[in-house]
Amino acid sequence: MAATIVATHERATAAERILRAAVVLFRERGYHGSSMRTLARALRMEAASLYYHFRSKQEILFAILDHTLDDLLAGVGRAVASADGPEARLRAAVRFHVLFHTDSQHEAFLSHSELRSLTQGNLRLVLTRRDEYERVFRGLLASGVRAGVFQVADVRLTAMAILTMCTGVATWFADGGRLSPEAIADRYVEMIMKSVKR
Amino acid sequence: MAATIVATHERATAAERILRAAVVLFRERGYHGSSMRTLARALRMEAASLYYHFRSKQEILFAILDHTLDDLLAGVGRAVASADGPEARLRAAVRFHVLFHTDSQHEAFLSHSELRSLTQGNLRLVLTRRDEYERVFRGLLASGVRAGVFQVADVRLTAMAILTMCTGVATWFADGGRLSPEAIADRYVEMIMKSVKR
DNA sequence: GTCTATAACTAGATAGAC
DNA sequence: GTCTATCTAGTTATAGAC
Numbered sequence: 062m063a064a065t066i067v068a069t070h071e072r073a074t075a076a077e078r079i080l081r082a083a084v085v086l087f088r089e090r091g092y093h094g095s096s097m098r099t100l101a102r103a104l105r106m107e108a109a110s111l112y113y114h115f116r117s118k119q120e121i122l123f124a125i126l127d128h129t130l131d132d133l134l135a136g137v138g139r140a141v142a143s144a145d146g147p148e149a150r151l152r153a154a155v156r157f158h159v160l161f162h163t164d165s166q167h168e169a170f171l172s173h174s175e176l177r178s179l180t181q182g183n184l185r186l187v188l189t190r191r192d193e194y195e196r197v198f199r200g201l202l203a204s205g206v207r208a209g210v211f212q213v214a215d216v217r218l219t220a221m222a223i224l225t226m227c228t229g230v231a232t233w234f235a236d237g238g239r240l241s242p243e244a245i246a247d248r249y250v251e252m253i254m255k256s257v258k259r
Numbered sequence: 260m261a262a263t264i265v266a267t268h269e270r271a272t273a274a275e276r277i278l279r280a281a282v283v284l285f286r287e288r289g290y291h292g293s294s295m296r297t298l299a300r301a302l303r304m305e306a307a308s309l310y311y312h313f314r315s316k317q318e319i320l321f322a323i324l325d326h327t328l329d330d331l332l333a334g335v336g337r338a339v340a341s342a343d344g345p346e347a348r349l350r351a352a353v354r355f356h357v358l359f360h361t362d363s364q365h366e367a368f369l370s371h372s373e374l375r376s377l378t379q380g381n382l383r384l385v386l387t388r389r390d391e392y393e394r395v396f397r398g399l400l401a402s403g404v405r406a407g408v409f410q411v412a413d414v415r416l417t418a419m420a421i422l423t424m425c426t427g428v429a430t431w432f433a434d435g436g437r438l439s440p441e442a443i444a445d446r447y448v449e450m451i452m453k454s455v456k457r
Numbered sequence: 458g459t460c461t462a463t464a465a466c467t468a469g470a471t472a473g474a475c
Numbered sequence: 476g477t478c479t480a481t482c483t484a485g486t487t488a489t490a491g492a493c
Contacts, residue, residue, distance in 0.1 A: 091375060093291035096486065110459050112488065174372055177289060214446050218438065221431060222424050222450060229423025240416065248412050252420060256454040294468060308477045
């Protein structure tokens with residue numbers, strides 16, 4: 062996961078190392094609360110050197126959110142393709158969504174909390190693809206309703222409820238905490254399926 | 260609601276007017292993305308004047324979150340007291356929580372997104388009371404389980420799932436949009452009750 | 458590809474007049 | 476209670492040496 066930011070752990074390019082450090086910094090102090098000097102210091106370089114790899118601080122933020130959306134869209138596509146029928150597909154999609162928010166916790170958190178720090182043009186690009194991601198969940202719910210296996214009062218609202226519930230995992234999940242990512246995903250899947258089943 | 264920030268719409272004190280403007284500004288651009296000069300401009304005053312009412316920008320943020328927690332704790336207390344039995348009490352608490360996140364949408368949003376902008380001491384104060392709020396929901400779930408009317412695999416996790424799902428409403432709710440706060444609250448209550456009932 | 462130096466500007470906060 | 480003026484320090488970004 063997060064394959065587009067770091068292909069492998071060794072031999073990351075300079076740009077990849079910058080993005081990784083920026084994710085951690087932006088998560089801790091926010092985009093506007095983080096300076097290029099602080100980011101450079103974390104990488105043991107000078108701020109000016111960052112501008113060889115990225116044209117601006119904004120470009121760094123956009124690259125993070127853009128790569129995160131690549132991973133989300135590719136991942137949910139794989140999850141849905143791996144299952145058959147509305148129920149199994151929704152299970153797989155929810156499972157992927159939760160695990161993404163534990164595995165790529167900080168990237169996922171930024172994808173929500175720093176939307177307001179994007180320039181207008183970059184925001185439009187990101188929101189277009191986020192809508193695409195949300196449409197996958199609405200589609201799964203709608204086809205379950207049509208097939209008579211789900212009963213939901215409002216597909217749109219239920220999709221938002223499911224997504225924000227799982228997205229919230231990125232705000233409180235602690236690595237090595239009481240529950241493993243797998244355990245959280247299992248229980249979230251059960252809660253959601255119980256709520257939408259006919 | 261939000262009674263501690265604005266008691267009435269007319270005759271708000273200067274401090275109240277500053278807090279109200281800060282809520283809107285911090286919501287739009289974030290705490291670090293907002294400057295005292297920008298805040299002052301929104302209020303048609305000079306930045307220096309703000310320092311007559313608040314000692315620092317940090318004190319403004321803390322006042323917003325502190326007042327929001329006053330309202331949350333008082334509101335959930337009233338909601339729970341107004342109902343009888345675990346099921347009716349959980350319904351009332353969830354209903355209050357959702358309506359708070361539509362009515363005091365921006366304050367509620369800041370209470371989550373700007374925790375990281377608090378100083379260590381202020382963060383501790385806020386988190387202590389937020390835990391108190393979360394404990395109310397864990398308590399309601401636990402007593403429903405004891406009474407045999409709820410069936411949940413993990414009370415702590417379910418409480419977090421419920422709270423983050425409803426809290427998410429503050430991120431996407433649009434005044435005058437497709438669904439009224441009441442309709443959203445009703446449907447969220449149904450989804451949650453269906454998920455936790457035995 | 459990374460550095461030093463610096464330009465141009467903005468930040469939070471204070472002093473003291475009115 | 477609000478103002479003007481200002482201090483100090485920090486900000487993004489660029490120029491040009493190595």
